[in-house]
Amino acid sequence: MKDQFGNITLFNADCMDILRDMADNSFDLAIVDPPYFDGPNKLGYYGASKSSKGVKRPFYEVKHWTIPENDYFVELMRVSKAQIIWGCNYFRFPFGAGRIVWDKVNGRSSFSDCEIAYCSLIDTVRLFAFMWNGMCQGKSVAEGRIQQGNKALNERRIHPTQKPVALYKWLLANYAKPGSKILDTHLGSGSICIACDDLGFEMTGIELDPDYYEAAKNRLVSYQMQHKLF
Template sequence: MKIEKSSNHSHFFEFEDKLFLYKVDNMNLMRKTANHFFDLAECDPPYFSGPEKRQFYGNKHSKINVKRKDYPITEKWILPTKEWFAEVKRVSKNQIIWGANYYDFIGTPFKTPRGIEINDFIKQNPTGWIIWDKCNGNSSFNDYELAWTSFDKPTLIFKYMWNGMLQGKSMHSGHIMQGNKKLNQKKIHPTEKPIILYDWQFKNYTAPGMKIFSSHLGSGSDALSSLKFDLIFYGAEIEEKHFTNAVDRIKKNVSQAKIQFDFI
């Protein structure tokens, strides 16, 4: 992989030849990458453009005046394009793309099914998808998130509660709420995904030594998870504040030996 490391340490982070994180436009990074260099590209791009789209993410206050003081303002969220998807497929042998049902490069875009609609979705799409069941109950939040995959595997469902302060207990008890809120994952990003979701993803779709590419690093949840599975992880993040926060989070977890396995 012919990528020069920036002399500015705030734009590049490396950890024990396992993590290589770049503060860079992911398209620029991919254009410098050889065909099929990565074994897996696992991507979580924005599902909408711009911080004003839903008047919540990336704003200091929501429509109902909820202050988001913990999350930095997001300026550069742009929907992925067909060119982006073509590059992702070129540089990787396989792909997992979250929110792909919103993009026209996979097929006809469609909204994520709600409630029992998911049963019809599985019948129509018996292979190639991941369904994250957030165990939201009767809340107004989405019941599921979908990821398209290039794998010829049955469509799989992963249940893990993720609704504000309500988080699942473990990988295998994700439908049960974690009782001790001190053990909850502290969120640093407005669309952060749980580390345990990536634990499940890597457990089911990777093998030790594989090279993984994350086009939208965000909070770095996937980077932290990759350390548990002996993977070689490359991540790109264009926003400086998100990049800095992710690196700080990774440094803190590594130094305090908080990388834990959760397979029980």
């Protein structure tokens, strides 16, 4: 399935099927967040029913959670001129030295304090801080360490590994150039779609799971409609 929403093209498909049909250097920048462990596949869901404190956690059904092999990274680097790859520390593919660290400012949460991405555009380590801990979310790109006071403005979680729109806006502002074509092979919640639409980037997103695809698509459509109203 293929859908078009302005400059945003979405595919409900296996990313390898789509990538193999793409020409070399089709995209200026790929920003991807592939799964890096297969626990959800074995359990059939992501998350725990209760935390260590007995608090019930969100429950997400998982039907497609395939850890990419080296051939995925080969194809990704063939079709894109530059790459930002989240979870690079879990893969054995020979990435370069550049790293981006997302500090989640999550206090004493049992989840990871940060996430790490490979960035082919740098050979140093850069840090972006944005609070992302349950209902505690950052205020803005510039004030990510400050909690958003109005919970009604929080992003609604629709995917187990959802990343904030602010993170993608920061990445695009720092590592994409005006007119860049963006690729995401594991669309998930579609946060990158919102960021690309808001900043005017042409983007292609691919998602295998039909339910998450529909949720991400509906999220983008709702955002675009709201954006036109205001």
